[in-house]
Amino acid sequence: MAGVLTGVVGALLTLLLHGAQHVVFGAGGHSFAQEVRLASPPRRLIGMTVAGAVIGLGWWQLRVRMRVIRVRDALGDPPVRLPLRSTTLDAIAQIIAVGAGASLGREGAPRQVAAAVAEVLCARLGLDDRHRRLLLGAAAGAGLAAVYNAPVAGVLFAAEVVLGTLDYIAVCAAALMSCIAVVVAWPVVGRDAVYHLGAHATAPNVWVWVVLAGPVCTVAGIGFNRLMEAARRGGPSRAIHLLPLRITAAMAAVGLVAMTLPGVTGNGKSVLEALVGRGGLPAGVLFALLVAKPLLTAACLRGGLTGGLITPSMATGGALGALVALGLGHDQGGLSMVVCAMVGAAAMLATTQHAPIMAGAFMLEVSQAPPTLWLPVALSVAGAWATPRLATGLKQL
Template sequence: MPTPYRKTKIPLLWLRRRTSDREFMLISSVLVGLTAGLAAVILKSLVHYIQVMLAYGNRLLSQPYWLVVFPMVGILLTVLIVRYFFKGSIGRGTANVLFTISQKSSMLERHKMYSHVLTSAITAGFGGSAGLESPIVVTGSAIGSNYGRDYHLNYRDRTLMLASGAAAGIAAVFNAPIAGVLFAIEVLLTDISISAFIPLIISAVVGALCSKIILEEDILFNISKTEFFAAEHVPFYVLLGILCGMVSVYYTRMALRVEDLFEEYKTSFLKRALIGGALLGLLIMLFPPFFGEGYDAIRVLERGEAEQLLQESWLAFFGTNEWLILCFVGALALVKVVATTITIASGGNGGNFAPSMFVGASTGFFFSRLLNMLNLGNLPTGSFAMVGMAGILSGVMHAPLTAVFLIAEITGGYTLMIPLMLVAATSFALVKYFEPYSLDTKKLAQKGHLLTHNKDKTILRIMKIRHLIETEFQPVSPEATLGEFVDVIAHSRRNLFPVVTAEGKLDGVILLENVREIMFKTEKYDKVKVKELMIKPPAIVQYDDSMADVMKKFDESGAWNLPVLEGDLYLGFVSKSSIFTKYRKLLIKTTNVS
């Protein structure tokens, strides 16, 4: 008896047989965008109603100790769900999607279509200091990926559907379709043609419409008021861009440092969750704006009412004068990364997208309010807070176009377009000098698993020596006689012979052309040994060498085949021809859209 899922597949399979590839991709982009958009709506609604339920009419959250308890409970619940329902791992963040694109043919596991919605909703709903955007990117990507798998799309089209799902998710979360498209292009797709824009745009628009129609205004994050850009503020925006670049570098390095501290608790998931939850709770006691995603705090900063943030903190005991408020906002910018990384590293599910915006708003407000208090300018703190969001988002995520258009769409207009572009570009240029990779991709790049816009480097990173080793070369013992060696030659189809000891170590190599003359002198068959004929190989390739190192050895040695060793042990040979063949295959595979 056919399952309901099978019944839903049949019409689309019938449709695919009766439409062109291009037509089917356009139809698919609508379906993927709709599904990813609905997933984003469900996630935002879950977080909203969990927090409403926990607040219990604001009676619970008004008690400070609940600010400690709820985040710890959320992290523990997330850890337990992941461990017992999803085998201990669900693959967090954009880096996981990029790894899947480069190493797993863009095939994300099916459970990621719902596991991230559930776990991130619990984490953020209970007050975890992380964003929902990374989980919805993974969810949308999984929806697109599994759609492509079910309808037998090739790698390029499947990757496009994956990116379309991510674009729809971002578009739905912020009601920002342009930002969704640009995010997919800047972060996920490393090679794209004009024809790929249409499915991305369709998916992003459909996703944005889902949230626009279904979600209430107080659930979506938007800013209704922006101040006009004044040309005399350009020098201050340049300085803000430099400051945002410096804070972005700090954000990236501090996040990785805190993450490393939790590595020692990797095997003890319960201890890690308890320690992380307790530390997060204490931070929230001092900085209540860290509770949840933090968008309410951003709205407060945009309105220039930062004193409201301090009044909710224990630090208000020391007073609420202007300088204390300013220092409090500066501390928010610097400590938020610690709270977010603790949330994620201790077992919660979330990302750095919303926290980057939080830090950006705090940085922009701090910078403009400081200059105003020093009588160095009369700057609009709300505008600088909004532009600061673009600066930090650009620096941390390495996505300047996404940052610019996201803030422009959130604010409902393009009056701040010039300062947004100026600050985002300045911040990105500075960060790129110190940190070539974004926070989400740095560790992935260090492992060589990251697709980049440099196609040659990308393919070389993907290629692994272990997949290219040729073992049909006939080994010969160094103690073998010339006669025995001639017998080996008679049964071999190659003209290169490794000289290998009984222990499996490589002593040298013999080229057929170097022994062609002596091999016909039968009187020397019992007198000459192989070790007298062998030569040292022009270069040695180790099993764990990167492909870039291997190609360098080929260039320097001029050889066509090089032996591969693991330590001292002989494994086989790698040849230029096999590398070039693999390169051509990967070049076709990693070209997303034609």
């Protein structure tokens, strides 16, 4: 039951995401990135500013009138329950904000609603705290799986990130729920890869980056996480009556930068699409995205917006990997840039989520990568896992 309902939730939120982006940027393109590029620069700024004002007013009223509980809080404290109404309204605001161009991931909203639906089922079935926690964690992973057509990543996210256990009952429940949710969401989300890989090849000197990606992206990922934590400390708990103004200002800031750098909008999918399937990006644009994407993501969080960080961190890592490819002498948009970008994205995600297995599986699954890319991605996430442990060991010596 939870798997079926999670698939429905994923499909409905995906439709809402597309509707929001059509309203703000126009419906003339075949993808979010194309719609943003086709929209005139003034429309990007004005559309995002107006959307920020509307979202800010809605979120302000929600937070004044209702209590919003996070999935992590409900899992960590058994007496705390996820209220379906406020959780769903908060998720709707999140998904509209991402569709309107906020520099945040879309995976947070389906995770929340799926867990809230599972909470209702647990109450109706009278499940104890242990099985309630298992079901909520599995539902959160299934929500991620449904919107990205990534059942394996959904299972690993539930086990490695949300629940922190490899208990066979938890893994089996998460697997069943994720697979059901993905199939139910197929009519809307589709069965194709999220990122369509172009032609690619792993040149000999790319293996240098494969080995170094773990340590480099560990440092970059730690910086990314610290920036986001600092931004959250200035988030919605401060000056609640100013929330509409703060959210409007954050959206306007993204829109202002998007007038000349449209890739900063949304969850970062457009950046990765350009790097792995559309011939790459110039070095100047890559450097600008590497700096602007995390800064604007932090600005959105500080302004009071909430959302996921999976795809923004992947976009940052992908831009870093593509810059490394250029530094290694490969052509802009060349065959090896695809590999470098994927390796950077996977290593960055492994660091920011503290989940190397999930990160590698997610990157390979959303791109439906061929076996030739499995080893580079696996080595990069292994390096991201090993680097902090080696650093800790050296400090102890």
